[in-house]
Amino acid sequence: MKSFRLIAMILILTMMGCSKKSTEPTSANPKLSFAPSTIGISSGYSAQVRLRIDNFSQPIFAASFRIDFNGSKISVSDSLVSDIESIFGENSISFIRIDSSVIHLSLTRIQGEGAFSGSGIICGMILTGLESGVCSLTIRQTESYFYDIDGNIVTINNLEISPAIVTVN
Amino acid sequence: MKYPVIIFLVLFGWGILFGQGLTINEFMADNLSTVADQDGEYDDWVEIYNNSDAAISLSGYYLSDDDNLTRWAFPDTSIPSHGFLIVWVDDDVNQVGLHTNFKLSAYGEAVNLSGPGPVLVDSVSYGPQMTDISSGRYPDGTGSFRYMYPTFAAANLGDQIIFPDSSQYVFNDSIVHRFNLHFYTPNWRDSLKHYFEDLDKKYFPAQLIFDDSIILDSIGVRYKGNSSYTLSRNTPKKPIKFNFNKYRDSQTLYGLHRLNLHNSVSDPSFMREVIGYNIARRYLPAPRTAYANLYVDGELIGLYVVVEQIDKIFIRRYFENNACNLYKAGNNGAGLTYLGENQGEYESLYSLKTNEDENDWSRFIEMIDKLNYTPSRNFVDTMCKWLNLDGCVRLLAFNMVLSHFDSYTGSGRNYYLYDDMDAGRFNIIPWDLNESFGVYTGGWDVFAQDLTNISNLSQRPLNRRILEDDSLQQVYLDYIAQMSAGPASYDSVAALTARLFPLIDSCVLADTNKLYTYQNFIDNIDNDVYVDLRRLIPGLKSFARIRNDNIAVQLTYKTVFPGDTDNNGLVNELDILPVGLYFLTTGTPRFKISNNWQPWRLPAWDNLPAMYADANGDGVIDERDIIAIGVNWGNTHIVSGRSFTIDLDDSFIEKYRGNFETIYGSLSGASAPIIAMKALLDSLFDGAFSRPTPSIFSLDQNYPNPFNSETIIEYSIPQNQDVTIIIYNLLGQEVSRPVNNQFLEAGEYQIHLDGTILATGIYFYRIKTDQGDIVRKMTVIK
Numbered sequence: 015m016k017s018f019r020l021i022a023m024i025l026i027l028t029m030m031g032c033s034k035k036s037t038e039p040t041s042a043n044p045k046l047s048f049a050p051s052t053i054g055i056s057s058g059y060s061a062q063v064r065l066r067i068d069n070f071s072q073p074i075f076a077a078s079f080r081i082d083f084n085g086s087k088i089s090v091s092d093s094l095v096s097d098i099e100s101i102f103g104e105n106s107i108s109f110i111r112i113d114s115s116v117i118h119l120s121l122t123r124i125q126g127e128g129a130f131s132g133s134g135i136i137c138g139m140i141l142t143g144l145e146s147g148v149c150s151l152t153i154r155q156t157e158s159y160f161y162d163i164d165g166n167i168v169t170i171n172n173l174e175i176s177p178a179i180v181t182v183n
Numbered sequence: 184m185k186y187p188v189i190i191f192l193v194l195f196g197w198g199i200l201f202g203q204g205l206t207i208n209e210f211m212a213d214n215l216s217t218v219a220d221q222d223g224e225y226d227d228w229v230e231i232y233n234n235s236d237a238a239i240s241l242s243g244y245y246l247s248d249d250d251n252l253t254r255w256a257f258p259d260t261s262i263p264s265h266g267f268l269i270v271w272v273d274d275d276v277n278q279v280g281l282h283t284n285f286k287l288s289a290y291g292e293a294v295n296l297s298g299p300g301p302v303l304v305d306s307v308s309y310g311p312q313m314t315d316i317s318s319g320r321y322p323d324g325t326g327s328f329r330y331m332y333p334t335f336a337a338a339n340l341g342d343q344i345i346f347p348d349s350s351q352y353v354f355n356d357s358i359v360h361r362f363n364l365h366f367y368t369p370n371w372r373d374s375l376k377h378y379f380e381d382l383d384k385k386y387f388p389a390q391l392i393f394d395d396s397i398i399l400d401s402i403g404v405r406y407k408g409n410s411s412y413t414l415s416r417n418t419p420k421k422p423i424k425f426n427f428n429k430y431r432d433s434q435t436l437y438g439l440h441r442l443n444l445h446n447s448v449s450d451p452s453f454m455r456e457v458i459g460y461n462i463a464r465r466y467l468p469a470p471r472t473a474y475a476n477l478y479v480d481g482e483l484i485g486l487y488v489v490v491e492q493i494d495k496i497f498i499r500r501y502f503e504n505n506a507c508n509l510y511k512a513g514n515n516g517a518g519l520t521y522l523g524e525n526q527g528e529y530e531s532l533y534s535l536k537t538n539e540d541e542n543d544w545s546r547f548i549e550m551i552d553k554l555n556y557t558p559s560r561n562f563v564d565t566m567c568k569w570l571n572l573d574g575c576v577r578l579l580a581f582n583m584v585l586s587h588f589d590s591y592t593g594s595g596r597n598y599y600l601y602d603d604m605d606a607g608r609f610n611i612i613p614w615d616l617n618e619s620f621g622v623y624t625g626g627w628d629v630f631a632q633d634l635t636n637i638s639n640l641s642q643r644p645l646n647r648r649i650l651e652d653d654s655l656q657q658v659y660l661d662y663i664a665q666m667s668a669g670p671a672s673y674d675s676v677a678a679l680t681a682r683l684f685p686l687i688d689s690c691v692l693a694d695t696n697k698l699y700t701y702q703n704f705i706d707n708i709d710n711d712v713y714v715d716l717r718r719l720i721p722g723l724k725s726f727a728r729i730r731n732d733n734i735a736v737q738l739t740y741k742t743v744f745p746g747d748t749d750n751n752g753l754v755n756e757l758d759i760l761p762v763g764l765y766f767l768t769t770g771t772p773r774f775k776i777s778n779n780w781q782p783w784r785l786p787a788w789d790n791l792p793a794m795y796a797d798a799n800g801d802g803v804i805d806e807r808d809i810i811a812i813g814v815n816w817g818n819t820h821i822v823s824g825r826s827f828t829i830d831l832d833d834s835f836i837e838k839y840r841g842n843f844e845t846i847y848g849s850l851s852g853a854s855a856p857i858i859a860m861k862a863l864l865d866s867l868f869d870g871a872f873s874r875p876t877p878s879i880f881s882l883d884q885n886y887p888n889p890f891n892s893e894t895i896i897e898y899s900i901p902q903n904q905d906v907t908i909i910i911y912n913l914l915g916q917e918v919s920r921p922v923n924n925q926f927l928e929a930g931e932y933q934i935h936l937d938g939t940i941l942a943t944g945i946y947f948y949r950i951k952t953d954q955g956d957i958v959r960k961m962t963v964i965k
Binding site: 057058059060062075076078089091092093094095103104105106107108109110111113118119120122123124125126137140142143144159161163164165166167 | 745759762766767776777778779780799805806807809810811812813814815816817818845848849850851854855856857860878879880881901902954955956957
């Protein structure tokens with residue numbers, strides 16, 4: 015019995031210590047985050063990370079972001095993953111430009127289409143490990159903009175922004 | 184009554200002399216928009232008529248406007264029998280045609296036609312002329328002069344004659360009138376104050392003698408105004424309103440029911456309302472003005488500006504039907520914002536001045552609803568059926584040129600709206616100009632307020648809708664240019680002050696109750712003065728100079744439509760190119776960062792094409808400028824200025840290949856716009872960009888595996904780099920190097936590996952790149 019309890023405790027502790035895969039956020043606040051939120055890749059290998067929103071009650075038509083990353087540890091592909099069902103739909107304009115260690119990213123629907131509200135994926139990006147270490151993908155809060163159908167900036171109240179942690183082995 | 188007769192003669196000429204069949208037959212001294220000369224200029228003109236049965240040579244004949252009868256000589260030309268000849272009296276002799284070296288005054292002077300000698304052949308002396316109305320003889324050649332719609336170089340017609348109402352006598356602004364009141368109680372000051380402050384602006388009876396000739400018993404007199412009363416409350420000289428038929432139904436003063444006497448509060452120059460309304464009347468229904476000394480039982484109260492009341496009498500001068508609803512904006516600011524269907528909400532901000540018994544506000548509410556909510560694409564077509572849009576544009580231009588911000592444009596006060604139901608449209612009418620020429624600031628820079636970037640547009644839907652519409656904004660700017668260079672120019676304002684100064688100078692000096700000093704009066708015509716604890720009152724002429732200079736600069740601004748980055752009038756895939764070409768270029772940001780589809784004006788950047796690429800106006804070209812392309816995709820506009828459609832000739836595209844390639848790589852997705860953009864870019868470089876670009880660095884398992892004679896190895900690289908692929912045996916020895924340090928562009932590749940050179944066994948194949956190595960195993964079976 016004692017050994018059973020010990021084993022059970024070890025199992026529980028192990029489960030708690032495992033890397034958490036990205037799950038649906040539980041808070042009702044609107045969120046901007048990466049999925050997965052923690053990524054492990056080997057040097058020279060690539061992995062996909064998705065930028066997503068959750069719990070957006072206000073309709074958005076376009077968005078722009080600036081995302082910092084450590085250019086010595088990872089590289090970011092200058093094109094977005096194509097087979098993603100983005101909240102901006104099939105008929106959107108997406109623009110990504112990598113400038114040293116900053117990702118300049120904009121996505122917009124085109125006039126005539128409706129805006130989006132709710133939860134979903136904005137886009138997918140490819141990260142490639144370059145050098146061992148831990149770094150992050152950090153979305154600049156003050157330089158994240160969401161736009162309505164008229165191109166006006168929409169204020170998303172109580173927006174929670176989370177980075178992604180990347181470990182390069 | 185003798186005075187009207189004298190005035191009549193002054194107005195319509197005296198001492199007309201006939202000679203040799205030539206007469207001055209018609210003239211126009213205030214030509215704003217009727218007939219233009221060959222250069223498109225609306226100038227004064229005189230029509231000469233040959234009333235004889237033979238052609239007459241004009242060689243040796245002259246025109247003048249003063250005692251110098253030979254001031255301007257006719258060239259060697261002639262007028263046929265019963266023919267008409269037009270001479271442009273525009274002080275512009277260098278123009279081709281008949282153009283004199285003098286102009287006519289719209290306020291009154293003389294025109295002389297002289298023959299050889301010189302001998303005076305014909306002459307007419309005239310008084311104030313109306314804009315776009317001529318004075319002409321009827322019948323031609325022999326009749327007296329009458330106001331008429333111009334019959335340029337043609338016979339004057341009886342049905343073109345107009346009959347100005349006699350109230351013009353009250354507004355003769357070439358003299359200072361006299362209003363002498365007699366109250367029936369000695370404590371009239373206390374009574375007037377009590378009736379105004381405590382009895383809700385009730386009238387008080389008095390007798391009026393006008394210009395020592397007209398006696399009106401029992402007119403209504405009261406104080407008036409809000410801030411103008413408050414600011415002068417402790418002085419003897421307060422603003423006053425007369426109501427001529429208050430106690431006697433049919434009593435009028437030359438047809439007028441009411442009249443306003445304004446005490447020039449906030450205007451040391453005494454000229455703001457007179458000059459302001461003079462300019463306004465050229466563009467809008469606007470009150471007439473004059474000057475008058477007000478006396479009570481012979482005691483001078485002071486010099487007042489007489490301002491026409493906006494009522495049914497006024498309305499009749501401009502509209503066929505004067506029985507419709509007239510609304511006035513209240514003192515709390517009335518922005519024409521939609522407040523719902525509840526009439527009570529509007530009654531708290533506006534007042535209905537006519538048809539009060541019917542009290543029907545339904546059309547007013549519906550007009551405001553449409554003003555606020557009609558979609559942009561339908562705005563002009565819809566609203567032109569509800570509003571005199573041109574008049575609204577003119578008022579906005581007028582308010583901006585004169586920095587009249589205690590108006591709809593600024594405070595939301597001081598305007599009327601008349602619902603002309605015959606035409607089915609509301610017409611806007613300005614009011615209360617004593618704080619024009621930059622006195623009321625509302626927190627704005629009266630000298631440099633931006634013509635289109637106005638901070639309160641969200642509360643002023645009429646102005647906002649005008650400025651958001653490409654065509655209306657252009658009309659607005661054209662009116663700005665016209666006013667600023669014409670009647671509101673420094674020269675015109677200076678000329679008006681020069682005419683008014685001698686008229687009122689002695690009256691101002693004699694006015695011991697005036698609100699400011701005589702020195703303030705003198706100074707404020709030219710320069711700024713400080714009154715009332717350092718309150719700045721801009722000088723009339725100094726304001727006109729500074730404001731018009733600023734407007735001239737602003738009129739050189741460029742217009743940007745967000746998303747049309749090449750300014751070719753259409754938002755399409757071509758608009759991605761400037762964003763890429765000028766990425767991270769900076770310049771002057773616009774007044775407001777916005778992607779809204781409307782004309783935005785700003786000073787030109789040094790790098791002019793880059794200015795249009797700054798789609799959102801934040802002063803930097805970056806990924807955010809894509810938003811405007813998407814939001815406004817497919818929108819069109821009338822192009823003003825140059826287009827910067829990129830000339831895709833070989834030298835240009837080769838020079839900017841890197842930029843284009845970066846743009847190509849920056850665009851992601853499979854939407855129609857992206858495909859169009861990429862296809863355009865790809866076509867520039869013969870499809871070099873369209874090689875598929877994988878997103879992952881990979882080395883696939885070969886197939887078939889195991890293999891005998893041939894196998895295929897596929898690999899992909901997401902970026903351009905050097906690639907080496909090496910085949911090793913189990914001992915780690917290199918047996919083949921199918922790809923040897925070759926620089927490859929991002930893409931997917933295949934190698935057909937010849938297995939005949941390999942013995943049976945297990946091998947490894949390795950790919951080496953900047954991104955790292957990948958190794959896989961394959962098996963050869965013979």
